[in-house]
Amino acid sequence: MQTTTLSFANMHNHGELMANLFRARRDSFILRNQWDLPEALGMEYDQYDTPASRWIAVHDGPQILAGIRLTPTTARCGIYTYMIRDAQRGLLETIPSDLLDFEAPIDRDIWESSRVFVSNDTPMAIRRRVHALLITEMTKAAQELGAKKVIGIIPANWPRWAGRCGLDVSAAGRVLEFEGYDSQCVSINVAATHH
Template identity: 25%
Template sequence: MQLHVFSFEHRRAFEAVYSGFLALRKLKLVDELGWGLVHDGHFEQDQYDRTGAVYSIVTQGGRVIAGARAASCAGNDGYWTYMLQDARDGKIPGIPGGLLNDYPETNLTWECTRFVMDETRADQAHPSIETKLVVAGLCRAAFGLGASELMSLSPQGLGPLLRRFGYQIRREAARYNCEDDGRQYRAFRMECDPGVNQYLAARYLSPGSATALREELKGAA
């Protein structure tokens, strides 16, 4: 098992991993959950896959089995900002506004999106290790680029799981039921603590990821 952490700008160096993540997103979100997302039949890629995004992806035997994306709440491309704020502004049909008490617009908060996992390939000997690695990788990358907090709109079960991993979680009060998959979602915020589970991340981190992260930090300095 390997953990790959890299930015959108470095995706060419992780081409197979990045493509595998997009393919898993299409499989899980479109084919299985029935989300009405734009795709090309093989990959699901959206407006938030852009400069500034970072990825934390786990592979097993060269195959992507879990992953997620994060981006600064200060980022924008002139129209799109981040998912929850764009939903508030009516740009994303299906996701209501008012899911956050306040909508951050600084680099201190990063939004995590597109978490997916292939449960059929999960490590039965180490339950939830894939999710733990994905989150640790996002913290590692985002903290190095200035984040103190991560935020996500996720199924309610993720919050308690992250607490068991050792993270400090604060859940927002508002909830909504997704018409596409029938699940209830809730936003939460989590301290971006680079010390939590980093021994595990370092153990599984791919050599290429270490190089990419050093380059990211050098560019941000």
């Protein structure tokens, strides 16, 4: 089992890993969760999958076990910026606009995490280890990108496991019920996290 941070600049060094990550996202979000998202060639994608983003894969060879996307809060592509800000601006009909307790930041020190998943095929016996690897690699990648904070929408049960993962997490909005799940915006202090 290993972790890889992918980008448009390095994806050619990793064979099918990037395509497999998008295939695993389709399996998780479209097939399992029944979300109405864009797909092509058996892969899920959206307007935030641009060269500005990075993708973290936990994998066993070419098999994706888990993944996450990091996008700078300074990103801009047409009318879109990043998922949380665009939801707050009313551009995304499936995410409530009152998801944050403050105005969504535009700050080079803050990145957004999104499209977080653990593959349905990941055995229960290794899921805790897979989660730990995913969080460790996300923190490391964010720090290498210069981030001091990461904001994201995660399951609302985060207080149960955040401390176990060594994360300095605080609520950044109310608990939301959308797409059939209780979720919440959080702010993760990655500057103070040492893995």
